Amino acid sequence: MNGVTTNGYLRGDLQLSFTPFVASDPTGGVTGAVGQFETPFAMSGVLTLFEQPFGLPPLLTQDITTTGIASFDAKNIGGGGFVAGFEGPGVGLRLTFGPVSNPPPTPEPASLLLIATGVAPLVMRRRRHE
Numbered sequence: 001m002n003g004v005t006t007n008g009y010l011r012g013d014l015q016l017s018f019t020p021f022v023a024s025d026p027t028g029g030v031t032g033a034v035g036q037f038e039t040p041f042a043m044s045g046v047l048t049l050f051e052q053p054f055g056l057p058p059l060l061t062q063d064i065t066t067t068g069i070a071s072f073d074a075k076n077i078g079g080g081g082f083v084a085g086f087e088g089p090g091v092g093l094r095l096t097f098g099p100v101s102n103p104p105p106t107p108e109p110a111s112l113l114l115i116a117t118g119v120a121p122l123v124m125r126r127r128r129h130e
Contacts, residue, residue, distance in 0.1 A: 009053050014045035016095075018070055023082075029059040031078040037072035041095065 019040045023104035026035030042065075049060040071094045 008049045008051050008059055009055070010047060010049055011089060012045060012063065012064075012068070014043055015045075016070075017042045025076070025080075027076040029076070032075050033076050035082070036071055036072050036073050037071050041068065041070045042067050043095075056118060066097050067099065068095055070095055074125045 017098055021037075021039040023037055026037065027033035044065045045063075047062050048058045050056075050058055072084050072092065074084040077083050
C-alpha cells in the first residue's frame with residue numbers, strides 16, 4: 001500500500017459466473033487420454049486484507065471485477081464419459097485472468113451500404129479510364 005509491501009491475510013467474498021458450453025471430445029476418442037475443457041467466466045466481489053487472521057480493522061478493502069478463462073483436465077474413460085479430478089498434474093479448476101477474446105463485431109447493414117456507395121464511384125471512374 002502506498003508503495004510499501006505488506007504481508008497479511010486475505011479474505012474474499014467472490015461470485016463466479018461461467019458461460020455454459022457443450023463439451024466435445026478433446027481427446028479424439030482415445031480412452032485413457034487426458035483432454036482440457038474450458039469456458040469464459042466473469043468474477044466480481046470484495047477482497048479484504050488483514051494484518052492478523054480475523055483481525056480488525058482491515059488494512060485494505062478492494063472491489064474486484066474481472067474476466068478470464070476457466071479450464072480443467074479430464075480423463076477419457078471410454079463410452080463418451082470423462083472423469084475430472086483424477087490424480088496427476090492439472091487436477092482441479094484453473095482460472096486464467098485476463099481479457100476474453102471476442103470475435104470482431106459484424107458490421108451493420110447501413111455501414112456496408114455506406115462503404116458500397118463510397119466504393120462504387122471509384123470503380124466506375126476506373127472503368128471509364130480503361
